[in-house]
Amino acid sequence: MEKITVSLANQQYQVLIEPGLLKTAGERIAKIWSARKVALISDDNVALLYQADLAAQLTAHGFEVHCYDFPAGEASKSLSQLQRLSEKLVAANFNRDDAVIALGGGVTGDLVGFLAATYMRGISLIQIPTSLLAQVDSSVGGKTAVDLGTTKNIVGAFYEPDLVLIDPETLKTLPPRDLVEGYGEIVKAAAMVGGDFWQLIEQIDTPEAILEHALGLIKYSIQFKTEVVMSDEKESGQRQLLNFGHTIGHAVEALSAGELRHGEAVSIGTVAICQAFENEGKTAPGITQKVKERLAAVGLPTTSPWLASDKVLDLIKHDKKNHNGYLNLVYVKTIGAPAILKAPADQIAAVLQLPR
Numbered sequence: 001m002e003k004i005t006v007s008l009a010n011q012q013y014q015v016l017i018e019p020g021l022l023k024t025a026g027e028r029i030a031k032i033w034s035a036r037k038v039a040l041i042s043d044d045n046v047a048l049l050y051q052a053d054l055a056a057q058l059t060a061h062g063f064e065v066h067c068y069d070f071p072a073g074e075a076s077k078s079l080s081q082l083q084r085l086s087e088k089l090v091a092a093n094f095n096r097d098d099a100v101i102a103l104g105g106g107v108t109g110d111l112v113g114f115l116a117a118t119y120m121r122g123i124s125l126i127q128i129p130t131s132l133l134a135q136v137d138s139s140v141g142g143k144t145a146v147d148l149g150t151t152k153n154i155v156g157a158f159y160e161p162d163l164v165l166i167d168p169e170t171l172k173t174l175p176p177r178d179l180v181e182g183y184g185e186i187v188k189a190a191a192m193v194g195g196d197f198w199q200l201i202e203q204i205d206t207p208e209a210i211l212e213h214a215l216g217l218i219k220y221s222i223q224f225k226t227e228v229v230m231s232d233e234k235e236s237g238q239r240q241l242l243n244f245g246h247t248i249g250h251a252v253e254a255l256s257a258g259e260l261r262h263g264e265a266v267s268i269g270t271v272a273i274c275q276a277f278e279n280e281g282k283t284a285p286g287i288t289q290k291v292k293e294r295l296a297a298v299g300l301p302t303t304s305p306w307l308a309s310d311k312v313l314d315l316i317k318h319d320k321k322n323h324n325g326y327l328n329l330v331y332v333k334t335i336g337a338p339a340i341l342k343a344p345a346d347q348i349a350a351v352l353q354l355p356r
């Protein structure tokens with residue numbers, strides 16, 4: 001069992017990583033929560049696969065379990081789903097002593113995390129990520145949110161869970177496209193960390209190899225994310241690094257109106273920012289090609305027709321790394337050497353070489 005502790009100013013929690021962990025999740029949860037009412041919430045795909053077993057385990061440990069689900073997909077990261085689920089909790093008389101479990105991918109983690117953050121101004125939360133993306137990134141660090149139309153993560157809160165349980169065995173039921181998508185966030189992280197993490201990435205040439213090396217990829221990714229989050233939980237500085245590839249990535253994801261998965265958009269955004277900075281001499285020659293090859297090796301998209309849209313620039317205005325007329329842009333000088341450039345907002349099109 002791998003145990004990573006996340007220590008923050010007002011809270012400390014553990015991330016437990018072990019194949020088969022979901023089978024003993026009830027017991028793990030009973031160690032940190034007294035018996036209480038628990039809302040076990042998943043999208044409809046994950047609910048069918050994993051909800052009943054976990055609900056039975058929790059019931060056996062004395063919890064009063066209420067299972068809820070919602071339609072799978074990014075469109076459910078919405079205020080209307082938040083309202084619907086909040087109403088379910090009210091109808092079942094959930095109070096501040098009760099709790100919520102997010103069992104699913106990043107959409108579930110973000111939506112249910114925000115539900116926990118806002119219901120009665122905050123009730124206890126556990127994250128049980130079941131997609132690769134959620135196991136390597138979204139379940140840790142407390143960013144929770146919903147979208148407003150195509151504007152990503154615009155209404156949300158920092159809200160940390162009491163525990164994160166990661167069972168890589170669940171990746172075996174993940175559809176191939178959803179497995180590969182999560183790898184976009186892994187390459188993003190590995191390009192900044194370098195060393196053994198990047199060496200592992202250089203060995204991965206197929207989606208099957210992602211699954212084969214899942215445990216190592218999860219450990220490296222969560223170790224990095226935890227270190228960054230512990231140094232800057234609320235993203236006033238260093239945490240912006242975790243947004244590498246997202247300035248252009250989020251814009252392209254929005255323009256695709258649901259056609260691109262988040263990790264695919266991050267893949268496109270990472271290559272685009274590497275190319276722009278390499279053209280300006282800030283990223284070492286050949287790095288863009290290296291990163292692009294790693295992403296393309298597993299079938300991730302590395303470019304998109306949406307990059308040519310004049311709307312990209314407009315969408316970048318919603319980037320949360322915008323401060324006082326400057327946009328913080330994350331790039332790598334080389335593999336293992338991330339940096340942040342503070343660029344005047346009116347020069348963004350030129351710096352990123354975007355259509356105006």
Ligand SMILES: NC(=O)c1ccc[n+]([C@@H]2O[C@H](COP(=O)([O-])OP(=O)(O)OC[C@H]3O[C@@H](n4cnc5c(N)ncnc54)[C@H](O)[C@@H]3O)[C@@H](O)[C@H]2O)c1
Binds near residue numbers: 132
């Ligand atoms: N909070 C953060 O720090 C953070 C970080 C990265 C991404 N995100 C957000 O995460 C979201 C993307 O997450 P995602 O890629 O997991 O999407 P997702 O939650 O929609 O999951 C992708 C698909 O996989 C299915 N699925 C999940 N686990 C499964 C399993 N074990 N077996 C079978 N099917 C399974 C889901 O039902 C869904 O259809 C985006 O909204 C993104 O903005 C948040």
Ligand SMILES: O=C(O)C(=O)C[C@@H](O)[C@H](O)[C@H](O)COP(=O)(O)O
Binds near residue numbers: 137143153185242243
């Ligand atoms: O945890 C973080 O910090 C991240 O930026 C991780 C990203 O992978 C993730 O997509 C996050 O939700 C983006 O947040 P946003 O602040 O750009 O909306």
Ligand SMILES: [Zn+2]
Binds near residue numbers: 185246262266
């Ligand atoms: Zn992301």
